[in-house]
Amino acid sequence: MRTKLAVALLPLMLGAETASAPPAAPAQDVRFVTLGTNSGPIPNPERAEPANLLKVGDRNILIDAGDGAAWQLAKAGVHLPEIHTIFISHLHFDHTGGLFALISQRYQMLEPSPLAIYGPPGTKALVDDLVAAIMASSMGGNNMRAFMPGDPAANLHVTELTDGAEVALGDVKVKAVRNTHYVATPGGDAPDALSFAYRFDTPHRSVVFTGDTGPSEAVEQLAKGADLLVAEVMDPDISLVSIFADNPDTPMMIRDMIADHFRREHLSPQEVGEMARRAGVKQLVLTHDAIPDDDIPAARETIAKYYAGPFAFANDLDSF
């Protein structure tokens, strides 16, 4: 009885908002904030792990959730319970590592607001296991169990997407398209392994996020005429030289495998420029940045050779 009362009153006493549906998206300002611009999974003191915020009026959409995503959101001025929607591009851990903190801290904050998570096949099992980890903590040695809402999954809704899937969030239309991040890796031939690019069409602006990908006609089509294309970028040649300098004994077969991965599953400056030009996008932003600082000027020159529009290499918390 006492417990029930406490649970019912806690949102009030802790200053939380009462439960409410996600706000409708007013046709307002549309901003894309690069919360984390590292190309994980090796932590980088200078850049947070991959995460992005798409603000459409009052609607906050998180795109990928690497380590520290909840913290980066706070730095961008977004309170955790104001996130009602997350899109995950693919299940590499540099893009999902921050989900546990995000879901569990939200739970500990006693916020009943709904959270919808969209991602490739596997996302549901991932979130189910994170919820189990929350339950294990709450049951096994956590004094807040009386304060906690009973089921950490109660307001969580996971939707696994397929290639070409469309999602409507008020007047924001989202489309998921399979990219080429999984085409070359040995063993990566499982038919259920999907990595997505996303397009977000809002009343006043369209934004396409490539996710991690190599060259892809499907992503190029998805990006047609977009106001903003947010693309990953790496320079395979620079990365290969660096790796093999550190590991001179790497056998030729392994060198070829790595080169194949870099060349077919990531985008070089030239490929990004070509994709942006062919798609006719109005602005280009580079993130998931695997190019050393010293080599950025050369990468800029290369991109400018292929794409005449405005472009920028993003830093954490930049807004476009």
Place this chain on the structure above:
Amino acid sequence: MRTKLAVALLPLMLGAETASAPPAAPAQDVRFVTLGTNSGPIPNPERAEPANLLKVGDRNILIDAGDGAAWQLAKAGVHLPEIHTIFISHLHFDHTGGLFALISQRYQMLEPSPLAIYGPPGTKALVDDLVAAIMASSMGGNNMRAFMPGDPAANLHVTELTDGAEVALGDVKVKAVRNTHYVATPGGDAPDALSFAYRFDTPHRSVVFTGDTGPSEAVEQLAKGADLLVAEVMDPDISLVSIFADNPDTPMMIRDMIADHFRREHLSPQEVGEMARRAGVKQLVLTHDAIPDDDIPAARETIAKYYAGPFAFANDLDSF
């Protein structure tokens, strides 16, 4: 066959260190780095969630692992695979939210070095579920499955501690003692709910970390004569005024419950000062800082009234 070869060669090709036992602790420099000093779980733009690094020579011990702990470690110059030991004080999510990113990114980095995690009852189930989440991601849609070592738990060892438990790590002796963070919360009467303070005795320096706690004779005893006491601190009166100003309709019974939680399960400036004096510690550091900046000068004065030794309010990445 190809997969096995790839797995065997990956540490080499990706520049990883080869598998090795944790280094023995030389009797060298002992530093305590406050990686994250926020009092969670509400993300704070100015402070990372709770996490601390104890460096004893080449040995790196992580104490608590809030959101972004892996990132804070990188900022402190510690490569993820160089962490072989984690101590968790208790299972509130502001202290564990970063564990998923830490374990999963380490796995994605293909680092086979061992990782021992110590914590209260519930820690094993928590880590098991996080490992399951890694497996779900790898099986359900992750192209790196061929690269991944088969079992993400293979080099993970979880030990659940009881009140008074001692752990020897080379010449570092660790002792866990039940603190009072769980004494007052309604429903927090489960006999298996433990929250710990830790003492680390090294050849040249002794460090005591209170965890989250209220006044506690056991923690005071644990801290006797320590070179460094790292303590949480909050001002219950300031926090209560602020909460009830925001929520003026909070019923009296609930006000009493919250006040009881703040007063018995957290440490006020006076209580911290008294604990440090009675324990005769040589230096005091305040973290898990719930005191607004404007009120820090008054808190300093109060502490100085009760404790004559040197003390400091820690910021993220400070080293003591």
